[in-house]
Amino acid sequence: MISASSNDANEFRVLVVDPFARAVYMREDRNEYRLIRVSVPTGSRPAQQLQKELREVWGLMVLVLDVMIPKDGDRPCAIVELLRRDAAEGIASIEPDQIPDDELSTQERTWLLSVLSGDPIHPIARIGWADDAVRWVETTTKSKVLSKTDIEQFNAGNGFSLLCFRMNDGATHWLKATGAPNTQERSVSLLLTRLCRDYVPEVVAERLEWNAWLMHSSGQSLSKLPQEAPEVKRTLQVAVKSLAGLQIRTVGAELDLLNAGAVDHRTHVLRNDAEALFTYIDEAMGYQTSTKVSPVRPKRLGELKNIFEDACDYLSELDIPDTILHGDLNVDNILFAGTHCVFIDWSEAYVGNPLVTYEHLLLLNQIEDPSLKASCNRHLRTTYLKAMSSICDFRVLEDALPFAPIIAAASTILGRKDWLQTRERSDPRKFPLVRAIARHLDRAAQAPSLLRALLV
Incomplete structure (x- = not known):
């Protein structure tokens, strides 16, 4: 067999x-x-x-x-x-x-x-660790695991594990352990559960020697978004309102988040990374062999770098409060819990302009009809800006919107920025994605709204 x-x-x-x-x-x-x-x-x-x-x-x-x-x-x-x-x-x-x-x-x-x-090498790779995990979960929750053989496993290896425990009282708990390079996720998750309890999984306990934490089950995952435009609109409306609620609760906690391990994507920091960013994009373009799409040439990359730096300068002047950013916002990392959403998997936690994650959330709108898609995005924009107006003037947020797509694209490529000093920088498997995002950045830089805002 x-x-x-x-x-x-x-x-x-x-x-x-x-x-x-x-x-x-x-x-x-x-x-x-x-x-x-x-x-x-x-x-x-x-x-x-x-x-x-x-x-x-x-x-x-x-x-x-x-x-x-x-x-x-x-x-x-x-x-x-x-x-x-x-x-x-x-x-x-x-x-x-x-x-x-x-x-x-x-x-x-x-x-x-x-x-x-x-x-x-890793303590959670020890034979018998499953029994220790069951005892810890049962002691913490004061409930019994239905059966050790019913534990569902979603991740393992190199110090990582993700286990789902179903309990005899009907509850469900998740145990997550992380190794390098995601060791900071535990401390970030614990901080977020204190700041934003309704919008992130509730952490009920941690186990330092495993770099693990235990969470209550917080909602239902969608394998994919609905197909019909009205359902997409309703679903994403809940998501953008929840995103705003999450971000508002982290205003003023920027240093705490950075100390917990979130990566600094504040606008002035991204501007300082511009030289390294566009040099790397140029390297990635140099490895392109396909002729289906033209590479972004060095001259254009120089122009994009200037536009990006100007966009960062303009955005910084608007003085929008920095918040938590989710660097891996996809459907799998958004749970729906009735009237609100819960955002999970904070291995890619950043601190920066809140519009960056809002822009990434808009990418989940895959409505095929262009007019319906645009109408949905306008509705989501109004919903998000109204919710965020409790921390920043609505008109200031509107003024910032033209800059969001180009900043969000740069944020995606930079990620944790650890690759800049490691051999991952030259990993050819990353280059196709970098080139694709760079083309998105190029299109964003040609948007009339951005050019008007920059007075180009």
Whole structure:
């Protein structure tokens, strides 16, 4: 029983560890031992897919402890802990030294032995961690987990984990742990739950040695937005009102957010990053091989840099209060809780002009009819500006709107800005997205409203 492979999938080799015997479960094929293979679709969550397929195809109830994915994505490997010792047809329990040489590299073998010996790199990759997590959740919530084998896992590996616990009192709780480079998400999440309780998941406890925190379930996720224009308008109206409510509550907390680990995207800081930003865009354009779309030429990039710097200067003069920004605002990170939204996943938390995230939220409006889309955006703009007028004059916010698209595009490319000093700067896999956003920035710079505002 081998999962079907696909060109749009990665085949994971899976080390199923028996926590009691410290042995490894492998396929027995004509007197040969082979690791179980699971095909994980590209773009999906590996831990979720591994847990699901091992249960449905092999009848194995597991929790993923750690994953090792090479830089080139070739031959990824996962270590999973068996939660229930059920015999599966075609599966044999063997000692680690019986694993064939061609199934594991030397590095992977060392990695496996460190987990089996109880000395993994990350504490949440330790065998038995699932039992510790269950005890912590039950002690904190004063309720019982329905079953350890019912725990749903959505992320794992390199110090990360995301688990969903369903309790016998009907409640649902989420445990999230993060490793580098997202270690700051715990402190940011704790601060936001104090500042903006209605608009972010409520953190009920934290576990420092795991860099983990426990949250109440806060709403329903939409796999995608509705298709019809009226429903899109109603849904996004709730989102923009909630975004304003969230941002208003963070006014005055900029330094606290920065100290917690949010990245500084205040307008004057982005302006200081202009030279590095447009140099990087020029590098990305230099790697373009496709002739379908013309690259943005160096001369035009120089013009865009000047426009961007002028836009930053004008926006700074308007003196709009800085707030929290969500650097990864997509449908999956917005939960709907009746009359308001809850914003999750704060690994990309920034501080800057609030219109940046508002502009990113508008990108979720995918209404095909241009007139209906424009009408929806006008409605969302009025809704958002009215809500934000409690912290800034409505007319000032209106004056700032023409600058928002170009600033938002730059914010997206800069992100955490850590790539500027690391080898990620030259990672060619990032260049196509950078080029696409740069073209969006170019179009934004040609908007008549921006040119009028800049008096170009």
